[in-house]
Amino acid sequence: MTTTRRERIRETTLEEIISTAWKQIAEQGVPALSLRAIAREMGMTAPGLYRYYPSRDDLVTALIKDAFDSFTRHLETARDEAFDANHVEQYRAVCLAYYQWAVLNPSRYALIFGSPVPGYQMTEAAYASSRKGFLVLQNLIEKARAAGSIHPPADFPPLPPELVSRYESLRILGMPGDPVGTHIALATWSTLHGVTALMLYGYLEGFLSDQVEGFVLQMIDQLVMLFGFE
Amino acid sequence: MTTTRRERIRETTLEEIISTAWKQIAEQGVPALSLRAIAREMGMTAPGLYRYYPSRDDLVTALIKDAFDSFTRHLETARDEAFDANHVEQYRAVCLAYYQWAVLNPSRYALIFGSPVPGYQMTEAAYASSRKGFLVLQNLIEKARAAGSIHPPADFPPLPPELVSRYESLRILGMPGDPVGTHIALATWSTLHGVTALMLYGYLEGFLSDQVEGFVLQMIDQLVMLFGFE
DNA sequence: AAATATAGTGAACATCGTTTACATTATAAT
DNA sequence: ATTATAATGTAAACGATGTTCACTATATTT
Numbered sequence: 001m002t003t004t005r006r007e008r009i010r011e012t013t014l015e016e017i018i019s020t021a022w023k024q025i026a027e028q029g030v031p032a033l034s035l036r037a038i039a040r041e042m043g044m045t046a047p048g049l050y051r052y053y054p055s056r057d058d059l060v061t062a063l064i065k066d067a068f069d070s071f072t073r074h075l076e077t078a079r080d081e082a083f084d085a086n087h088v089e090q091y092r093a094v095c096l097a098y099y100q101w102a103v104l105n106p107s108r109y110a111l112i113f114g115s116p117v118p119g120y121q122m123t124e125a126a127y128a129s130s131r132k133g134f135l136v137l138q139n140l141i142e143k144a145r146a147a148g149s150i151h152p153p154a155d156f157p158p159l160p161p162e163l164v165s166r167y168e169s170l171r172i173l174g175m176p177g178d179p180v181g182t183h184i185a186l187a188t189w190s191t192l193h194g195v196t197a198l199m200l201y202g203y204l205e206g207f208l209s210d211q212v213e214g215f216v217l218q219m220i221d222q223l224v225m226l227f228g229f230e
Numbered sequence: 231m232t233t234t235r236r237e238r239i240r241e242t243t244l245e246e247i248i249s250t251a252w253k254q255i256a257e258q259g260v261p262a263l264s265l266r267a268i269a270r271e272m273g274m275t276a277p278g279l280y281r282y283y284p285s286r287d288d289l290v291t292a293l294i295k296d297a298f299d300s301f302t303r304h305l306e307t308a309r310d311e312a313f314d315a316n317h318v319e320q321y322r323a324v325c326l327a328y329y330q331w332a333v334l335n336p337s338r339y340a341l342i343f344g345s346p347v348p349g350y351q352m353t354e355a356a357y358a359s360s361r362k363g364f365l366v367l368q369n370l371i372e373k374a375r376a377a378g379s380i381h382p383p384a385d386f387p388p389l390p391p392e393l394v395s396r397y398e399s400l401r402i403l404g405m406p407g408d409p410v411g412t413h414i415a416l417a418t419w420s421t422l423h424g425v426t427a428l429m430l431y432g433y434l435e436g437f438l439s440d441q442v443e444g445f446v447l448q449m450i451d452q453l454v455m456l457f458g459f460e
Numbered sequence: 461a462a463a464t465a466t467a468g469t470g471a472a473c474a475t476c477g478t479t480t481a482c483a484t485t486a487t488a489a490t
Numbered sequence: 491a492t493t494a495t496a497a498t499g500t501a502a503a504c505g506a507t508g509t510t511c512a513c514t515a516t517a518t519t520t
Contacts, residue, residue, distance in 0.1 A: 005487090006498095030261075031261045034475085034476065035476080036475080036476065036477080044499070044500085045499075046476090046478085047480090047499080047500075047501085050478075050479090051498060051499075056476095056477065056478090111345075113427070113431065115260065115340040115341075115344025127436075153383070153455075155455055157454075157455055162441055162444055163441050163448060166438060166440075166441045182437070186434070186437060186438075186445070187452065190421065190425045190434075192424065193423075193424040194420040194421050194422065194424025194425070194427070195420045197423060198419070198420055203360065206357075207416060208396060209396060211392055211396040214392055214393045215416070218413075219420065221387035222386070222456060225383075225385055225386060225387055225456075226455075226456050235517090235518095236466075236467095236518075240466090240467095264506085264508085265507085266507065267507095275470075276509085277470085278467070278469075281466075281467060285508080285509080286509090
């Protein structure tokens with residue numbers, strides 16, 4: 001892994017472009033992201049950026065990958081810090097970390113979980129990054145189940161057979177987890193996304209004001225009860 | 231309410247602009263919405279549109295209001311069609327209607343619940359429209375509670391006092407509903423939004439393929455159990 | 461019939477993403 | 491050390507965008 005001087009400089013420039021882009025997204029939003037503005041702020045001209053990213057879309061793809069990596073790392077850190085705790089606490093920690101990352105990185109969250117852009121296709125590398133984040137949640141749930149720490153209540157609505165067989169076929173495709181574990185992970189993910197997205201958009205603030213985090217914690221508690229974490 | 235000939239023509243043009251805008255949003259997404267393209271398709275020049283909407287942002291605001299109105303009407307229709315049924319079925323019907331409206335109107339859903347744009351402030355009229363949609367859900371839950379059709383399970387996590395008092399102060403501000411009803415409505419809304427948004431972005435399709443609606447129905451069943459609808 | 465308000469056009473400005481041709485500079489080869 | 495080559499950047503230009511301004515044509519009102 002020898003890196004020449006030129007390669008190091010190139011790497012630095014690549015990073016500077018990304019960080020400048022995030023700065024502008026935070027200030028003006030994704031739609032207003034402008035190559036010319038980035039170049040201006042970096043003290044160079046717009047066409048020069050094309051030596052690094054062949055188009056605006058490719059830059060956005062790089063930003064998406066960057067955001068997913070940060071997101072996944074944050075979840076992993078939360079999981080690792082709760083390593084000594086029991087499964088419920090680990091689950092709670094990762095769920096809360098999901099929300100907190102969004103609070104700390106609203107622009108990044110909006111970019112990867114915001115409105116899809118018709119015609120824009122996400123790179124396979126970016127999709128792989130997205131799965132990595134989800135896997136943190138799914139693996140944790142899987143371990144808790146294997147340890148017998150999850151007992152859904154008696155009146156938990158049974159999964160319809162079509163859904164179960166769909167989950168089964170995922171396992172064949174190499175995904176970890178039994179049907180119930182996969183379902184719990186998907187349901188958790190959906191719920192967290194809903195709360196977080198509504199919060200970021202400002203729809204919850206009108207109702208909850210300074211109690212948004214309290215609401216999120218309550219929602220997590222409800223998930224714990226619903227799935228029978230112990 | 232006398233309408234002159236000119237006013238009628240103006241009204242027609244206003245509507246044609248909106249419908250042309252939706253057509254383009256459906257084809258190319260919100261970011262690509264172009265005043266010039268709208269004018270072109272309508273057989274006029276771009277500056278002419280400024281007699282109707284003073285800027286692109288004002289047009290977007292009108293689109294948001296239009297989307298919210300359609301959304302609310304759809305929920306109300308679903309509620310009214312299930313008028314004879316019991317409270318659980320009404321709740322199920324409205325929840326499913328939420329998801330189905332998004333499936334039928336992906337562009338509209340993305341516009342009102344997608345990424346927030348920094349610097350863009352929603353009109354009070356648009357916010358009022360958003361509350362109207364939420365109220366359909368909240369009023370329904372409130373009626374079910376008044377009729378004694380909601381009994382959360384014994385191990386339902388108790389609402390923290392700060393959250394309860396926050397809900398209480400909402401009632402003082404003129405919002406209907408007791409704390410528990412408000413909370414159930416918010417929790418339902420968040421969950422539905424999470425499922426729907428992930429579905430529209432395509433994150434769920436990789437897992438669920440043709441079982442997305444089955445997953446949504448399952449999530450609704452879980453909400454019914456979680457809150458103790460009967 | 462004259463005065464006025466409304467609707468629309470055409471030209472222009474600043475901005476955007478992107479391409480092309482060209483200059484500069486750092487590395488590699490001789 | 492000099493030459494060839496590859497990488498990095500610039501300047502100019504194209505077509506597109508939102509928006510403003512000056513102007514014309516039309517419809518309504520007086």
